[in-house]
Amino acid sequence: MVVQKGTERVKRGMAEMQKGGVIMDVVNAEQAKIAEEAGATAVMALERVPSDIRKAGGVARMADPTIVEQVQNAVSIPVMAKARIGHIVEARVLEAMKVDYIDESEVLTPADDVFHIDKKAFTVPFVCGCRDLGEAARRIGEGAAMLRTKGEPGTGNIVEAVRHMRLVNSQVRKVIAMAPDEVMVFAKELGAPYEILLQIREAGRLPVVNFAAGGVATPADAALMMELGADGVFVGSGIFKSENPAKFARSIVEATTYYQDYDRIVELSKGLGTPMKGIDMSQLEPAERMQDRGI
């Protein structure tokens, strides 16, 4: 009997099971339980949520393994964790801890300003951020089994996630409509692997799921991203930096499932309390823009 672990199908399939769901950032076991109760399909175990990483400044690294273990022990849903871009050893440590998915994330300070991790060399699957189809296709080429928009993490401002989702999807539509002989030049323009673009053209869609991330703060934000074609939603600071995390978490989960049911979103949006305080993009210095890392 042939048995294979860590195949492309098993890695990508794990992300397919998350579709239509909400993946929530948590920093301890208690938050992880709140997330699971609320209907999160997975949690991302971190030392700090992105808005606190912004405040703290300095170098942001992989979380203390103790935090990841406590979260793993607290819930039965999948547990993800972040490694720095290009930090092969942080990723191997997380794999050794059997996290279910690694986010090679621009939210942490990059360890390598040129290369990403060769994700095909791992058994554990990876998710990576993207702002356009060039980044998306490069990450898929490196072995990412799931994508997410970068947005601008820790801002509570949806504008960048919207920009990235729209751009990726419009470029995907463009590839699908192209004549075969046009694909190579588009690959050159995007800096994208030609073969990946051919696969997208053939299949009529990205070969992996693409979630929204980076700025989701309300149920309506989550529904907006689904409307724009996201396969699901990551919420970072938006839940545990809000006034009522349990209620926000439940409402965002339901708004993601019922994203076109506006009467329901009315009810879900009532009396939620204050969402996280947001940041306008014009207030961010170029060095504070996480999305420009790891392109």
Next chain:
Amino acid sequence: MSVKIGVLALQGAVSEHVRSLEASGAQTALVKNTRDLDGLDGLVLPGGESTMMRRIMDRYDLFEAVKDFSEQRPVFGTCAGLILMAKQIEGRRGPHLALLDIDVKRNAFGRQVDSFEADLEIKGISEAYTGVFIRAPYIKSAAENVDVLATYEGHIVACQQDRFLACAFHPELTDNPAMHRYFVRMVNEYN
């Protein structure tokens, strides 16, 4: 006329089931609300996260509606769907829909790094079959009236009991619609 089969569409591998059902000659519909069950001949509970699906089902009366539906019609659950259908779930107080006389263990093969593909022999399906197991459960034990369709390393991974079909792996992630054809045939026979 072809049968119409719904896919519970709260979360999970919904579009993959739709594609596989349509490749098996069925019409399909997405089920998000109780009214979406009207006129369906069968229902698929997809892979995803069972805790999330249960929470949403409870919130909007879908739980009772699906339970009522299952008293009249065939249901097929994969992975999380199998857990929703089991009468006993290890480590959990009480079952969900409790349709199948089986005792299941969640994430029984381990975490994602232990997820795998394996060749299976499935009773009633003559061709070679690859099972895709993702953080999969298995069936620890089944009552005598449950027909075991496939095992892997001694654990039951697919079964049928009357009008209910369930498997621990993900037929919707492969291009082989044999399990879906099996269910469509069940629905046709039940009609």
